[in-house]
Amino acid sequence: MSSAVVPSGVPVDVRGLVVTFGQVHAVEGLDLLVPAGGAVALVGRNGAGKSTTLRVLGGVLPPTSGVVHVGGVDAAREPRRAREVVGYCPDVGGLIPRATPWEHLQLAARLRGMGPEWEGRARDLLERFDLAGASDRVTSGFSHGMGRRLSVLLAAFHEPAVLLLDEPFDGVDPLGVEATLEEIRRARMRGAAVLVSTHLLELAVQACDEAVVLRAGNVVAASPASELSGEAGAARYRELLT
Amino acid sequence: MSARRPGQVAALLSLRWRMVRSRRVRGGLAVLGVVSLGLIALAVVATAGAPLGRLSASGLSAGDLLGSSGPTDRTGEIAALLPSAMLAFGLFCIVAPLSAGGGLELIPEAELVAYPVRVPTLVRLSLVLTPLNIAWYIQVLVLVSATAYAVRGPGGPVPPIGVLLVFMAACTALGQALGWALVGVRRSRRGRITTWVLLAAVLATAAWVVVTDRGGALLDAAPTRTVLSAQLRAVALDGGGTAPTVLVLLVAAFVGYLVTVRVADWALRRPADLGIDGPLARPVRRRAIPSSAARALHQVDRASVWRSAPLRRGLLVLLVLPVAAAAVASLPWSSIALLPPLVASGAALLFGVNALSLDGSGALWISTLPHDPVLVLTSKARVVAEVVGGSVLLVLVGAGVRANSAPDAQDVLCVVGASISCVALVVATCMRLSVTRPHRAELRGPRDTPAPPGTMAIYSARLAAVTTTVGLVFSVSTFTHEWAVPVLVTVGLLCWATLSWLRTRRLWGEVTTRAHVVATVAAG
Numbered sequence: 001m002s003s004a005v006v007p008s009g010v011p012v013d014v015r016g017l018v019v020t021f022g023q024v025h026a027v028e029g030l031d032l033l034v035p036a037g038g039a040v041a042l043v044g045r046n047g048a049g050k051s052t053t054l055r056v057l058g059g060v061l062p063p064t065s066g067v068v069h070v071g072g073v074d075a076a077r078e079p080r081r082a083r084e085v086v087g088y089c090p091d092v093g094g095l096i097p098r099a100t101p102w103e104h105l106q107l108a109a110r111l112r113g114m115g116p117e118w119e120g121r122a123r124d125l126l127e128r129f130d131l132a133g134a135s136d137r138v139t140s141g142f143s144h145g146m147g148r149r150l151s152v153l154l155a156a157f158h159e160p161a162v163l164l165l166d167e168p169f170d171g172v173d174p175l176g177v178e179a180t181l182e183e184i185r186r187a188r189m190r191g192a193a194v195l196v197s198t199h200l201l202e203l204a205v206q207a208c209d210e211a212v213v214l215r216a217g218n219v220v221a222a223s224p225a226s227e228l229s230g231e232a233g234a235a236r237y238r239e240l241l242t
Numbered sequence: 243m244s245a246r247r248p249g250q251v252a253a254l255l256s257l258r259w260r261m262v263r264s265r266r267v268r269g270g271l272a273v274l275g276v277v278s279l280g281l282i283a284l285a286v287v288a289t290a291g292a293p294l295g296r297l298s299a300s301g302l303s304a305g306d307l308l309g310s311s312g313p314t315d316r317t318g319e320i321a322a323l324l325p326s327a328m329l330a331f332g333l334f335c336i337v338a339p340l341s342a343g344g345g346l347e348l349i350p351e352a353e354l355v356a357y358p359v360r361v362p363t364l365v366r367l368s369l370v371l372t373p374l375n376i377a378w379y380i381q382v383l384v385l386v387s388a389t390a391y392a393v394r395g396p397g398g399p400v401p402p403i404g405v406l407l408v409f410m411a412a413c414t415a416l417g418q419a420l421g422w423a424l425v426g427v428r429r430s431r432r433g434r435i436t437t438w439v440l441l442a443a444v445l446a447t448a449a450w451v452v453v454t455d456r457g458g459a460l461l462d463a464a465p466t467r468t469v470l471s472a473q474l475r476a477v478a479l480d481g482g483g484t485a486p487t488v489l490v491l492l493v494a495a496f497v498g499y500l501v502t503v504r505v506a507d508w509a510l511r512r513p514a515d516l517g518i519d520g521p522l523a524r525p526v527r528r529r530a531i532p533s534s535a536a537r538a539l540h541q542v543d544r545a546s547v548w549r550s551a552p553l554r555r556g557l558l559v560l561l562v563l564p565v566a567a568a569a570v571a572s573l574p575w576s577s578i579a580l581l582p583p584l585v586a587s588g589a590a591l592l593f594g595v596n597a598l599s600l601d602g603s604g605a606l607w608i609s610t611l612p613h614d615p616v617l618v619l620t621s622k623a624r625v626v627a628e629v630v631g632g633s634v635l636l637v638l639v640g641a642g643v644r645a646n647s648a649p650d651a652q653d654v655l656c657v658v659g660a661s662i663s664c665v666a667l668v669v670a671t672c673m674r675l676s677v678t679r680p681h682r683a684e685l686r687g688p689r690d691t692p693a694p695p696g697t698m699a700i701y702s703a704r705l706a707a708v709t710t711t712v713g714l715v716f717s718v719s720t721f722t723h724e725w726a727v728p729v730l731v732t733v734g735l736l737c738w739a740t741l742s743w744l745r746t747r748r749l750w751g752e753v754t755t756r757a758h759v760v761a762t763v764a765a766g
Contacts, residue, residue, distance in 0.1 A: 060760060061757050062754060062757060080613075084612040092764075093764065094606050095602070095603060096601050097546070097602040097603075097685075098549040098550060100525075104604075106531045107538045109531065110532060111535050111612060137524070138526065140602075140684075
């Protein structure tokens with residue numbers, strides 16, 4: 001089925017995505033495009049299908065049907081190649097509890113086949129996310145915010161063509177939020193497509209130029225992110241959710 | 243008038259039962275319960291009516307049955323061993339909660355943090371769950387059977403078994419008090435140092451006992467001889483002679499429970515200076531980047547095992563107890579062939595039965611890295627094999643050094659065959675269970691286990707059944723003079739383990755299976 005669809009060339013190209021868990025339809029026919037250098041916010045209520053969509057794009061979940069291309073690669077047919085171009089920050093945890101940030105970075109560098117320059121990039125990211133002092137402590141001792149920062153760092157580590165961030169601002173302090181916003185800006189500047197799932201509308205507006213509102217696994221609205229800004233935007237958003 | 247509300251213990255047990263979604267697991271638990279009780283009843287009936295048998299060459303001991311004119315046949319010989327067996331049970335009741343951070347946990351502490359669960363509830367639940375520890379159950383089965391066989395008289399088997407059960411209740415309650423005390427003490431740095439010093443002292447004393455051959459004399463002077471004395475009086479229907487010991491044991495059980503509640507309350511209120519898992523706050527040594535993806539995964543997996551406090555403690559207990567017991571007992575090689583199965587299944591239960599949970603929520607992140615998924619499974623299998631194989635090797639060395647004779651070629655073949663077969667079978671079973679029955683497990687706190695208590699009981703029974711059968715086959719093979727027997731059995735079992743591993747690999751290769759496992763172990 002997927003071979004009949006020609007990829008559009010944009011880094012994130014999702015058409016008719018359906019994901020079901022038994023009787024539960026988590027995503028029903030979702031279409032989504034994120035161009036190179038673009039950033040799209042996925043917003044919606046709990047259970048709307050945001051995290052499930054990101055998991056499919058990240059290669060964690062197979063789609064039930066539909067076409068998913070990331071970085072020009074069919075994620076269902078070539079999941080391993082798709083993972084090479086994607087950086088994914090899961091919505092919860094996403095860290096090996098008894099490994100240190102440095103060991104996470106070593107593992108990522110080795111599994112991604114990165115060259116010796118990985119070490120400099122790792123040190124720079126650890127500094128920017130204020131984790132250099134904790135880089136040799138096991139992550140199970142981390143606060144929630146530290147864990148989130150490290151997850152974003154790991155997603156951005158290999159400078160992926162597609163950056164997927166699921167609730168990257170959840171429980172993160174203002175400096176951590178600033179570091180994450182800066183990383184999104186850098187990713188866009190080098191031409192990566194960024195997809196951010198969040199409940200924090202104002203931060204979504206700051207980070208992205210387009211917002212897609214999901215409800216019950218379907219897209220109910222797609223508009224410039226700025227239209228969801230301020231009180232008027234929030235009121236419109238609430239209408240879309242109900 | 244309002245209806246009486248169920249207590250916390252009943253409510254939590256009911257919740258736990260409802261949380262078991264799988265019909266197979268529910269059925270397995272029901273069967274396990276019926277079979278466990280049935281086995282004890284059957285053992286009592288069978289052994290109470292068994293022929294008396296003749297006295298072996300070693301004769302009686304334990305003060306020749308406490309200086310009385312006890313039976314001089316095989317029953318007397320077994321009865322004379324009962325105090326030592328009861329002492330071993332008592333020691334187990336101390337060590338098991340020490341290694342389990344107080345006792346078994348029905349529902350992980352982190353999941354109950356929002357509810358006002360009282361400390362007595364936790365203690366009662368832990369006591370209720372004690373029979374799910376297969377080592378505890380097997381000792382109960384052996385002691386009850388031995389009592390029914392050896393302590394005979396006009397009263398029949400029920401009175402001496404009654405005395406034994408009161409003794410067991412007292413040991414179990416007092417053991418939990420010590421376990422909780424250790425949890426409290428270890429919440430400070432000074433406490434942790436103190437426990438290590440105490441452990442070193444205990445090990446040094448045990449080594450001194452072994453080296454100076456004082457084990458036999460110590461066992462002969464075991465305080466549990468009083469319990470045997472009460473059993474002999476009970477079977478003779480001497481109520482007046484039995485009552486003082488039973489009364490003391492009943493008081494010990496009750497006081498043990500009360501003390502456990504107090505100590506657990508103290509331990510849980512005590513602030514931890516470095517968190518429950520001390521090393522969490524300390525930086526670890528940075529290593530060079532591994533040369534391949536497989537090595538990188540293996541390095542992280544190995545660290546995940548050794549940095550987990552419950553796993554380290556469990557391994558320590560698993561190694562110290564069998565080595566000490568084997569060293570004291572000075573076993574024949576036919577018995578040493580039974581040790582690998584025992585140790586292999588014990589080591590597997592520490593984390594191997596749910597090895598993929600080592601990655602925790604990091605499993606989600608790892609699955610987004612570009613790699614061959616088989617590498618992840620192979621790395622976990624390698625770590626399980628290291629832990630299981632290493633434990634078996636250390637116990638064999640300990641037992642072999644103190645064996646009662648030099649081994650012949652047949653002994654060596656059988657012990658090596660038993661070890662290799664058990665490690666291979668246990669690793670294959672562990673990986674199968676890890677892929678087909680994943681669970682979320684933190685393996686961080688002192689009471690964390692790789693799966694819920696009921697599931698662990700089923701796993702224990704399953705592993706014990708397989709490995710004990712294998713051990714018995716090799717043990718019997720030591721008496722044959724056919725070298726081909728252990729070799730052929732080993733080859734057959736290795737083929738079985740290999741086929742199981744290949745099936746598991748194929749299953750893991752399916753993307754939907756992997757997604758299910760990852761979603762389960764990473765659930766937060």
